[in-house]
């Protein structure tokens with residue numbers, strides 16, 4: 001089994017990710033996040049927000065509508081750019097206009113899918129009267145909701161260029177060949193910052209470099225191994241881009257795109273200004289000039305980050321001779337549960353009572369879980385497999401001495417910690 005298969009199977013078995021609409025035979029390119037997946041994904045989004053918005057003075061947040069005016073997608077170039085007959089390489093997934101390719105993919109020699117005249121944007125219809133509904137699209141990227149609000153944000157807050165607007169949310173694409181678990185889905189989430197900078201080629205390229213480094217270090221700060229990350233410059237640029245680079249993740253036999261850093265020039269604001277006939281220029285107090293700023297974009301896939309954090313954390317280890325364990329060494333900040341609480345024995349009410357008290361107390365500060373089935377060894381294995389960094393066991397000594405055993409997921413070391421100190425102890429360890 002390769003790592004993709006192992007992760008897909010673990011994700012289903014332990015409640016991280018299920019195939020979408022499974023009882024109806026599935027629905028290609030859609031996935032449902034289960035009780036553990038929703039925690040992991042939310043932790044990733046929260047860490048993104050904390051790093052990009054909460055801890056920075058020059059980035060503010062936004063949450064725009066998914067369904068927007070259809071003109072937005074004409075202005076953005078999506079309607080035009082995706083309206084050609086396309087083929088997609090079955091191997092490297094690069095898309096080409098059918099009339100511009102030979103029999104095999106020029107990039108990797110793979111076979112093509114049949115040519116299709118289709119739009120990558122998902123169509124939808126809005127309105128209540130059949131026949132006069134307005135056709136529009138589910139957003140193909142979360143980006144445009146930010147650019148159409150550029151003026152609103154400038155006018156209603158105190159931001160000054162350089163500044164950014166962050167957004168996290170769903171995007172939809174009619175991918176020709178969805179696949180590789182959640183890697184290429186038709187409904188997925190993006191986490192982005194559109195960072196507006198002066199119209200200056202050199203300065204804007206400095207910001208581009210800055211954001212490349214910032215974003216790569218963010219993944220590393222949450223435990224992704226350095227050797228599994230690299231930059232890959234785009235050779236062919238998208239219609240809007242002046243420079244583009246991907247942060248790629250090493251999936252073993254291949255490198256895969258996880259996040260894109262793009263220099264979008266003034267493409268978006270210029271096009272929206274043209275199509276909406278509104279003045280979207282920015283007035284610079286210092287230079288007394290009106291101009292359309294350039295934009296550096298960081299655009300990450302939340303589902304891809306979730307998948308690659310899982311892959312990076314996945315380990316199979318020999319615990320002692322002949323005994324293996326599967327362990328997700330997720331950063332504690334990302335782990336679905338920060339701790340699991342057990343009574344040593346399930347049939348001793350005094351242990352259960354004490355452990356329940358601790359469990360309820362910890363719930364106020366952390367996502368924690370409870371387990372009193374089977375023996376301790378089995379419980380440890382079950383928690384290792386879902387990445388719980390600490391297991392707290394209440395035994396008979398706990399009742400007398402007021403302390404518990406805390407077992408560390410990665411080192412498997414155990415130490416006694418005072419019940420009164422437990423919350424502090426976990427806070428420090430997890431560094432929330």
Ligand code: GAP
Nearest residue numbers: 141143183184185188258259260299300301304
């Ligand atoms: N606003 C720019 C933009 O959307 P993109 O390279 O098309 O750029 C950015 O997408 C990120 O969104 C990708 O790096 C990837 O992580 C994620 N993404 C794109 N298409 C996806 C899909 N079909 N399934 C899952 N994630 C996807």
